[in-house]
Amino acid sequence: MKILIADDEMLSRRLLEKTLDRAGYEVVVVENGKQALEKLCQPDGPRLALLDWIMPELDGPSVCRALRKRSEQSYIYLVLLTSKGSKLDTVHGLESGADDYLTKPFNAEELRARLRVGERILLLEDRLVEARENMRFRATHDALTSLLNRGAIMDLLGRELHRSQREKKSTAILLGDVDHFKRVNDTRGHIVGDEVLIEIAARLLGAVRSYDFVARFGGEEFLVVLNNCDPAFGPNRGEEIRKLFSCRPIHTAKGPVAVTMSFGLLQSADWGPKPLEHLLHAVDLALYRAKGEGRDCLRIAMPETKDEIAFDETPHPARQQN
Amino acid sequence: MQNKAEHQAQQVWNLAELLARVDNDQELLHDLLGIFKEEFSRIKPSLEAAVAAGDLKKAADVSHALKGMLANLGAERAAAAAAKLEELASAGKQSALKDALNVLGLEASTLLPQIDAYAAEVRH
Numbered sequence: 001m002k003i004l005i006a007d008d009e010m011l012s013r014r015l016l017e018k019t020l021d022r023a024g025y026e027v028v029v030v031e032n033g034k035q036a037l038e039k040l041c042q043p044d045g046p047r048l049a050l051l052d053w054i055m056p057e058l059d060g061p062s063v064c065r066a067l068r069k070r071s072e073q074s075y076i077y078l079v080l081l082t083s084k085g086s087k088l089d090t091v092h093g094l095e096s097g098a099d100d101y102l103t104k105p106f107n108a109e110e111l112r113a114r115l116r117v118g119e120r121i122l123l124l125e126d127r128l129v130e131a132r133e134n135m136r137f138r139a140t141h142d143a144l145t146s147l148l149n150r151g152a153i154m155d156l157l158g159r160e161l162h163r164s165q166r167e168k169k170s171t172a173i174l175l176g177d178v179d180h181f182k183r184v185n186d187t188r189g190h191i192v193g194d195e196v197l198i199e200i201a202a203r204l205l206g207a208v209r210s211y212d213f214v215a216r217f218g219g220e221e222f223l224v225v226l227n228n229c230d231p232a233f234g235p236n237r238g239e240e241i242r243k244l245f246s247c248r249p250i251h252t253a254k255g256p257v258a259v260t261m262s263f264g265l266l267q268s269a270d271w272g273p274k275p276l277e278h279l280l281h282a283v284d285l286a287l288y289r290a291k292g293e294g295r296d297c298l299r300i301a302m303p304e305t306k307d308e309i310a311f312d313e314t315p316h317p318a319r320q321q322n
Numbered sequence: 323m324q325n326k327a328e329h330q331a332q333q334v335w336n337l338a339e340l341l342a343r344v345d346n347d348q349e350l351l352h353d354l355l356g357i358f359k360e361e362f363s364r365i366k367p368s369l370e371a372a373v374a375a376g377d378l379k380k381a382a383d384v385s386h387a388l389k390g391m392l393a394n395l396g397a398e399r400a401a402a403a404a405a406k407l408e409e410l411a412s413a414g415k416q417s418a419l420k421d422a423l424n425v426l427g428l429e430a431s432t433l434l435p436q437i438d439a440y441a442a443e444v445r446h
Contacts, residue, residue, distance in 0.1 A: 008387070009361075009387050009391055010357050011354055011357045011358055011361060011391045011394055012390060012391065012394055014350075015343070015344070015350070018344070018347065019343075082390075083405075104393050105339075105343065105393040105395075105396070108345065
């Protein structure tokens, strides 16, 4: 583990460097508070630091205060190691943001033990961050396919539509539904059905750019958001994505399963500023048309068609057709 | 003010404590003694000049640095003398500084030969 020593006094630096090197730390040594702050603010900088109080440029408590103002970075465990030994100094040092306070001359055993306390705190923080990230992922992603879930894509799509409107660009919304998916589940079983959904997710993800979004929108419904997509290319991209499924079957544990998908496509530039729900309803109607016109095809939602006027609270027709 | 009993309880140089601090690493100890000799000869004139000029801030800072170095080295009496000097300078007691500096000088003159003798012994 990396540890920073900040001390302007050479004898102290040499002694600490050797003591900590012997204890297995990767030691970074600096001579003043400004250098300490720079090193500790680096993305891969040390997360454990021993700071002298009186140093040129910036003193130890000022380094502590500056670091504690930065909330975005990982926690850094700070120990003030100083020859200022009064109770008042200890209180002042800890109030500045230090986690621990030691006076010179240090006892090597005590120093190592206190640094191990710091390591335990940092490990605990890492675990908490990891748990929070896992929870955040679970809250925004579909458990089966690991794609974004409906809530997350709605949020991202809303922001993307605002952005594209502001920048006078177009976003393509592609809503796809697996044709006759119920048959797959009924004849091959739900495990195979799950395998099919997982492969569909993988093919969709493989077909889009890193800044596009793919989500599992419902049971066998998928939503693809093609950001900054020129309206001239939208239908071609939609067709390419549709053909990903009709061109080759999906291999499952129970053999290959032929799968096709129907798609509705909407390009935000054609619609102007409309509420998100309105656009989703329109693309859903386009998908409904694709289902009605033989499936395994793509239909485009245009404002002048009846799609535009059919917005109400009726259930999604495409879902009823499968 | 440090009393006589406290002073007598302190050692000029607590070598055992220093050896424990360096985990009996003679090479490191030798390095540290070399650094101390060099740093002390650099710091001492600067401290004397600050006291002579009545520069209390500088006198406090320099004696603070010296105190830390001496304490790390286990030079208990000299570290206590440097601490006294820092305390007086920080409190603005300019008139007492010269005496305190003399005490530090005396402690250093007792300490340095011990360090030299040990360094020579380690070298052989």
